[in-house]
Amino acid sequence: xxxxxxxxxxxxxxxxxxxxxxxxxxxxxxxxxxxxxxxxxxxxxxxxxxxxxxxxxxxxxxxxxxxxxxxxxxxxxxxxxxxxxxxxxxxxxxxxxxxxxxxxxxxxxxxxxx
Amino acid sequence: xxxxxxxxxxxxxxxxxxxxxxxxxxxxxxxxxxxxxxxxxxxxxxxxxxxxxxxxxxxxxxxxxxxxxxxxxxxxxxxxxxxxxxxxxxxxxxxxxxxxxxxxxxxxx
Numbered sequence: 001x002x003x004x005x006x007x008x009x010x011x012x013x014x015x016x017x018x019x020x021x022x023x024x025x026x027x028x029x030x031x032x033x034x035x036x037x038x039x040x041x042x043x044x045x046x047x048x049x050x051x052x053x054x055x056x057x058x059x060x061x062x063x064x065x066x067x068x069x070x071x072x073x074x075x076x077x078x079x080x081x082x083x084x085x086x087x088x089x090x091x092x093x094x095x096x097x098x099x100x101x102x103x104x105x106x107x108x109x110x111x112x113x114x
Numbered sequence: 115x116x117x118x119x120x121x122x123x124x125x126x127x128x129x130x131x132x133x134x135x136x137x138x139x140x141x142x143x144x145x146x147x148x149x150x151x152x153x154x155x156x157x158x159x160x161x162x163x164x165x166x167x168x169x170x171x172x173x174x175x176x177x178x179x180x181x182x183x184x185x186x187x188x189x190x191x192x193x194x195x196x197x198x199x200x201x202x203x204x205x206x207x208x209x210x211x212x213x214x215x216x217x218x219x220x221x222x223x
Contacts, residue, residue, distance in 0.1 A: 004157075033211060043158070043201070043213040056210060091157050099205045100146045100165070105157030 002026075006092050006106035014114055018080040021109045024073055025094030033103065034067055034077050035091040043091070049075065050097075082113045118202045123218040126192045134187040134217050136202030141182050145206035149176065149187045151198040152216070158201060161187065197221045 005024040013019055025032050033048040047057040052069045060067070064083070069075040079086055089110050093103040119137040126132040138147065146165050150158040162169055162176045164185070169176040175188040189196055201216040 035213070042215045045210055045212055048210070059210075093157070099144065100163060102148065102160035102163060103150070103158070103211065105159065108157050 004092055004094050004104050004106035006090075006109050008109060009107065010110045010112075012112045012114065013082055015083055016081045017113075018078065019082045019086075019111060019113075021077040021090050021092075021111070023075045023077070023092030023106060025075070025092070026104055027073065028096065029094035029104070030072070030097050031095050031101075032069060032075050033093040033095075034075070035093065035105075036088045037091060037108070038088045046077070079111075082111075084113045087111055087113050117212075118204060118214055120200070120202055120214060120217045122215065123220065125220045125222065126189075128193060128221055128223050129191050132189040132192045132196070132219065132221075134189075134200050134202075134219065135184065136186070137184045138202070138204055139183040141204055142206055145204040147176070147178060147182075147185050148203050148205055149174070150201045150203070150213075151196075152201070153198045158213070161200070163205075192219075192221045194221050194223075 007022045030051050034046040035043050037043045046059045047067045048055055049069045067077045089108045091105050091108045093105045095101040095103045146163050148163040149161040151161050152158040162171050162174050164176045164178050177186045199216040199218050201213050
């Protein structure tokens, strides 16, 4: 079991550029979650998918943020255009169906927007 | 919102037990209680979960109050490697797996 895989581990970009973060959930997991972590706001849930369908995106901060899950093994979080306040660590997590199933997190992508 | 309340920080000496409290007074009957911890520069990792009964695993024990409005994560012998931020969350139909600010545990020699 390779765990949840996120790429890239680090991303540095200039304000206004498009940024795409990638996530490969654990095989067999049917729920996927995108979180953002900053010192000020802690760990925030941005959006989550069940069976590739977005269920709740109320945590997505602005229209500049979008997420897709084209299949069960891949998801992207895109920021266009990026701004310095988007600088944070972005985590992807997955789990099997069921409220007692634990979340498995990736190691995160540290995004710096200059 | 699936709110839980935890102290901001706690300290412990190495080799001593640690009791990390969590309040979840608005928990519903079908919500599970999950605990996670986050080591520096890593993503959160699962520790333990329960519904009504106390639970034990190789990492920790979870004591759940009879009215389920609070729970306590117990580390039986804290080590330096247990220094982390510990999160308590609720999971259920109305819970969006929202993490609060957690408890930062410091372990000293």
